[in-house]
Amino acid sequence: MPDRLKRLAENCMSRSRPGLLFIPLFFFGAGFSVSLQAAEVTPSSPAATTVAPVAGAIYHDLLIDPELDGQLFAEELLEQEAEPEGRRFLGIEYQHYRERQDPDDLTENGLLLNGRRETRDYGEFDLEAAIRKGDHQPLSDSSGSGRFILNQYGFALDARRVMDNTLGVLRSSADPMLTSSFRLNLPSSLLAGGQTRVTHDEVSTLYASAGRIGQLDSGQIQGFDLRDGEQYALGYSRKLDNKWRAGAHMVSVNGSENTRDHQSVITALQYEAPGTRDRYISHALVDSNGQYGLWLDGDNRIHDWRYRYGIFRLEPGLLWSDSTPANDQQGVYLRTETQRLRYNVTAGLEAYQNDIDGQPDIAGVNFYNGFVTGTWRMARKTSVGGTLNLRDNAARDVQADDSHAYTLSGFVSHAFPVGRTRLQLQAAELEQSGKNGNAYEIIWDQDWDVSRNLLLSTSLSHAMENGLDENVDRSEASLLVRHNVTSDLSWNGDMAYAYLVKDGGDRQNNLNASLALGWNFFPHWDVSVRATYNRTDVEISGISSADIENDATLLLNLRYSKSSGRPFTRIGNDTDYKGYGSIAGTVFFDNNGDGRRQAGERVAVGVFVYLDRRYQAVTDSDGRYVFDSVPSGTHAMTLAEEDLPLPWGLLDESVFQVQVDVRKKTTLDFGLRRINE
Numbered sequence: 001m002p003d004r005l006k007r008l009a010e011n012c013m014s015r016s017r018p019g020l021l022f023i024p025l026f027f028f029g030a031g032f033s034v035s036l037q038a039a040e041v042t043p044s045s046p047a048a049t050t051v052a053p054v055a056g057a058i059y060h061d062l063l064i065d066p067e068l069d070g071q072l073f074a075e076e077l078l079e080q081e082a083e084p085e086g087r088r089f090l091g092i093e094y095q096h097y098r099e100r101q102d103p104d105d106l107t108e109n110g111l112l113l114n115g116r117r118e119t120r121d122y123g124e125f126d127l128e129a130a131i132r133k134g135d136h137q138p139l140s141d142s143s144g145s146g147r148f149i150l151n152q153y154g155f156a157l158d159a160r161r162v163m164d165n166t167l168g169v170l171r172s173s174a175d176p177m178l179t180s181s182f183r184l185n186l187p188s189s190l191l192a193g194g195q196t197r198v199t200h201d202e203v204s205t206l207y208a209s210a211g212r213i214g215q216l217d218s219g220q221i222q223g224f225d226l227r228d229g230e231q232y233a234l235g236y237s238r239k240l241d242n243k244w245r246a247g248a249h250m251v252s253v254n255g256s257e258n259t260r261d262h263q264s265v266i267t268a269l270q271y272e273a274p275g276t277r278d279r280y281i282s283h284a285l286v287d288s289n290g291q292y293g294l295w296l297d298g299d300n301r302i303h304d305w306r307y308r309y310g311i312f313r314l315e316p317g318l319l320w321s322d323s324t325p326a327n328d329q330q331g332v333y334l335r336t337e338t339q340r341l342r343y344n345v346t347a348g349l350e351a352y353q354n355d356i357d358g359q360p361d362i363a364g365v366n367f368y369n370g371f372v373t374g375t376w377r378m379a380r381k382t383s384v385g386g387t388l389n390l391r392d393n394a395a396r397d398v399q400a401d402d403s404h405a406y407t408l409s410g411f412v413s414h415a416f417p418v419g420r421t422r423l424q425l426q427a428a429e430l431e432q433s434g435k436n437g438n439a440y441e442i443i444w445d446q447d448w449d450v451s452r453n454l455l456l457s458t459s460l461s462h463a464m465e466n467g468l469d470e471n472v473d474r475s476e477a478s479l480l481v482r483h484n485v486t487s488d489l490s491w492n493g494d495m496a497y498a499y500l501v502k503d504g505g506d507r508q509n510n511l512n513a514s515l516a517l518g519w520n521f522f523p524h525w526d527v528s529v530r531a532t533y534n535r536t537d538v539e540i541s542g543i544s545s546a547d548i549e550n551d552a553t554l555l556l557n558l559r560y561s562k563s564s565g566r567p568f569t570r571i572g573n574d575t576d577y578k579g580y581g582s583i584a585g586t587v588f589f590d591n592n593g594d595g596r597r598q599a600g601e602r603v604a605v606g607v608f609v610y611l612d613r614r615y616q617a618v619t620d621s622d623g624r625y626v627f628d629s630v631p632s633g634t635h636a637m638t639l640a641e642e643d644l645p646l647p648w649g650l651l652d653e654s655v656f657q658v659q660v661d662v663r664k665k666t667t668l669d670f671g672l673r674r675i676n677e
Contacts, residue, residue, distance in 0.1 A: 083566045089116040091561040097220040101551035108134035110221030120568050120580055120629055121663045123155035123163075132221040145223030147216075156579030156662050157198070159632040166195040169224045172209050172321065173197070174249040175237040178268045181283065181297050182308050183333050186266065189231055189321045190215055192224060207235035207249065213256055213322050220555065229256030231322055237268075245270045256322045263288040264320045277301035285325075291318040293327065308335045316357055330356050331367075345374040353396070363400035368392045386410035403432040419449040430468060437467025455482040471503040488520040505541030510534075528557045568629050572660075573612040575633030579662035583611065583627040587619050587639070589648060590671030597669065604648075604672060608640035616640075632662045639670055648672040 091114040099106040110132040118124045131146035149168040157163050172189045179186040193211015200206075213229040216222045230253075237247025248267045253259060270281040278300045285293040295312035313330035331352020338345050348371055355364035368391070375385035392404040409426035421444070428439040441463040448456040459478045465471065478496040485491065498510040516530040535550040570580075587604040588597045597603075603623025608616050612635055617625040637656040641649060651673050660666050 083564060085566060085568050086118045086120065087116075087563070087565040087567060088118065089114070089561070089563045091115070091559060093557060093559040095221050096556040097553070099551060099553045106134065108132055108220050110219075112221070118565065118568070121156075122152070124153045126151040126153070130221055130223065132219055132223050134219060145217060145219070145225065147222070147224040156632075158662050159577035159579060160201045162199050162578050164197045164199075168192065169214075170195050170209070170211070172231070172233055172251075174207055174233070174235045174266075175205060175247050175268075177237060177245065177270055177281065178235065178247050178249050178266050178283070181281065181295065181310070182299075182335065183297070183310055184283075184295055184312060184314075184326065186285070186320050186325055187323045189213060189323065190224070191231060192226060202239075204236070204238040207233065209233045213253075213258075227257055229258075229322060230254050231256075233321075242274050243271055245272070251321050253319075253322050258322050259319060259324065262319045266320070277306075285314075285318065285320065287319040289317065289319065291315045291327075293318050293325075304340065305336055305338045309333060312352075313356070316355075316359070328356060328362075329354050343374065343376040345372070347372040355396070364396035365400045366394040366396060368394070381415035383413045384411065401433045403430075405430050417449070420447045421445070430465075432468060435468050437465065439463065439465040453484040456480070472500065474498065474500045489518070491515070491517045507537075507539040509537040511536075524560055524562045526559055526561075528559075530555045570629055570631060571611060571615050571627050572630040572635050573614070575631045575635075577631065577633040579632045580629050581632055581660040581662055582665045583630055583635070583637070583658060583660060583668060584665055585609075585625060585668040585670065586623045587625070587670045587672065588623050590673055593671075593673060595669075595671050597671070604644070607643045607670075609670070610638045610640065612636050613638065630660050632660050634659055637668055644672060647675050649675045651675075 091112075093112040093114075095108070095110045095112065097106075097108040097110075110130060113127065113129045115127045116124065126149075128149040129146070130148075147169040149166065149170065152163075152165040155163045155165065169190070169192055172191055173195065174186075174188075179188075190213070191209065191211030192214055193209065195209035195211075196207075198206045210232045211230070212226050213231055214224050214226045217225045231251065233249065233251045235247065235249030237245065239245045246267075246269045248265060250263065250265045252263045254261050264285065264287040266283065266285045268281060268283050270279065272279040278298075280296075280298050282296045283294065293312070293314035295310060295314075297310040298308070300307045309332070311332045314325070314327040316328040318325060318327040329352050331350065333348070333350040333352075335346070335348040337347070348369075350369045351367070353364065353366045355362040358364065369389075370391075371387065371389040373385070373387040375383055377383045387407070387409050389405075389407040391406075393400075393402065395402050405428055407426065407428040409424060411422060411424040413420060413422040415421075424441075424443040424445075426439075426441040426443075430437040430439060441461060443459065443461040445459045446457065448458070450456050457480045459476070461476045463472075463474045476496065476498045478494065480492075480494045482492040483490060493513070493515040495513040496511075498508075500508040500510075512532070512534050514530060514532040516528065518526065518528040520526040532553045533550070534552075535548070537548050568580075586597060587607045587609065589602045589604060590597070591601050592598060603619070603621075605619055605621055605623060607619045607623075607625075609619065609625045610616050611627050611630070615627065617627055619625050635658055637658055639650060641653065644650075649672060650670070656668060658666050658668050
């Protein structure tokens with residue numbers, strides 16, 4: 001007992017209680033007078049500091065009203081605490097679109113809704129919906145349509161598995177390791193249906209999707225048009241160890257109007273040594289019609305250079321999802337690059353061929369491409385760079401023609417007092433179908449340094465092409481202006497003019513202009529208007545009249561948006577598990593020592609309970625304590641012995657280990673026992 005009393009006294013001496021942390025502010029200038037004499041500071045604990053002034057020390061603070069002591073930033077803190085836990089967003093937008101185009105006009109009205117809500121137990125929800133009503137005419141083959149998307153992110157199924165779900169209009173997804181590489185990528189599909197992804201301990205991932213095939217329509221406010229056909233997909237990938245990773249994904253398409261019925265499977269195996277910058281991955285794709293594709297990729301870093309290379313073969317007619325991937329080709333490629341503080345260089349070589357089976361109705365060609373590009377920052381205000389590109393296409397049969405293009409371009413960029421200037425020159429030697437030609441172009445881009453709130457940029461270019469079918473001269477000029485009038489009001493505009501003339505006398509003029517205004521006219525409310533005008537004049541030599549096409553559009557947006565909420569307060573140390581649970585219990589006087597509260601056994605009020613030695617809760621009038629938003633996993637629970645009334649205490653003062661499960665409440669009661677003196 002003497003040891004416990006000694007420990008109790010020590011704990012009372014060092015006990016940290018919530019208090020006011022007072023930080024003096026020092027200002028130097030006219031009208032302020034601050035006097036501070038030496039004081040002795042004696043730290044007591046990480047959470048509190050005791051200041052013992054030396055006798056005779058005087059401190060005058062004329063900046064802070066003594067009546068405001070303890071109220072600094074009180075309003076801001078109260079506003080934050082008043083916000084509910086869980087961030088949320090709501091946006092409602094009305095759009096009106098009008099297009100004038102000969103011979104008909106088009107009018108569309110739409111309503112868009114976007115909402116997000118963060119929850120503690122079920123992840124984050126994201127809702128997007130749109131509905132449109134428009135004129136029925138050839139430009140818009142739908143008088144009314146819309147789309148709906150509901151996403152759920154970060155839903156913890158249990159302590160080790162997290163699920164993401166999508167319902168509505170979605171783009172099919174798979175593990176990027178399976179469908180993406182540096183040279184080849186498999187296309188995704190637009191579906192109206194459902195999709196889910198389950199990740200287990202960041203080691204394995206399961207993908208599943210099903211739905212009707214469709215496409216986004218061409219309206220200004222995009223809706224979704226269903227097409228014939230259904231698609232189902234199932235995929236799985238897993239990290240085998242710290243070096244190897246593998247996966248497979250299967251897609252089944254039935255009744256599609258774009259491709260015949262089929263099933264396709266893509267597999268991948270990846271090797272990536274830990275602690276190195278080397279990665280190797282192989283892909284194999286096969287469909288139910290017996291066509292296959294193989295591609296191998298490597299990625300190495302040697303000193304400051306990165307090398308990416310590979311070899312590939314995809315047979316004719318190879319199918320994947322409801323669209324046709326880039327097939328009927330085989331070849332090799334190499335890319336290398338380096339990036340330093342003042343310069344960067346990128347180079348590449350590629351050789352491939354189409355018509356790999358030699359079909360008589362297909363023009364077989366061998367393609368050879370090579371390039372090198374780089375930039376060098378000569379000084380703080382000056383940079384130079386250039387690109388050399390070589391392309392050669394060699395025909396393998398009489399149905400194809402040889403062609404080549406050798407292009408050299410260079411630029412210099414310099415910052416003058418009036419703004420940054422960029423001058424680019426380009427020259428090309430061309431050959432096609434036995435004809436030789438040349439092409440030249442000069443481009444001058446200028447960013448004008450007008451003011452901080454006004455951006456002005458211009459571009460002038462002139463290009464010439466001769467020696468092929470006909471000689472062509474093209475001149476272009478463009479202007480871009482952006483102006484922030486106030487923090488709530490801004491406008492921008494752009495205009496581009498192009499003039500093209502051919503050696504036969506044909507001429508073409510193009511004018512494109514737009515003007516937009518955005519105004520945040522009230523808290524949470526903003527409006528924007530954008531008008532565009534396009535005009536094309538075509539003059540054909542020998543024809544007296546010119547063909548003129550012009551159209552104009554107007555887009556009006558009125559939007560209400562509001563964000564609220566604050567992040568959920570996590571209580572307890574981070575663990576390697578997913579999701580949250582809670583811990584609750586009672587502290588009581590266990591008279592009979594059975595560990596369970598019986599009728600007549602009193603509760604202990606005002607006792608501090610500690611979670612992971614850092615987070616505290618105090619028992620209420622019923623002796624209860626609660627910890628919410630506790631990360632799932634194992635946590636440590638202790639009592640503050642100095643708060644327990646003598647002669648009551650715990651026979652076992654060791655730390656209690658509790659297991660918290662996702663969306664469940666763990667109960668831990670503390671029964672105090674009378675300790676004999």
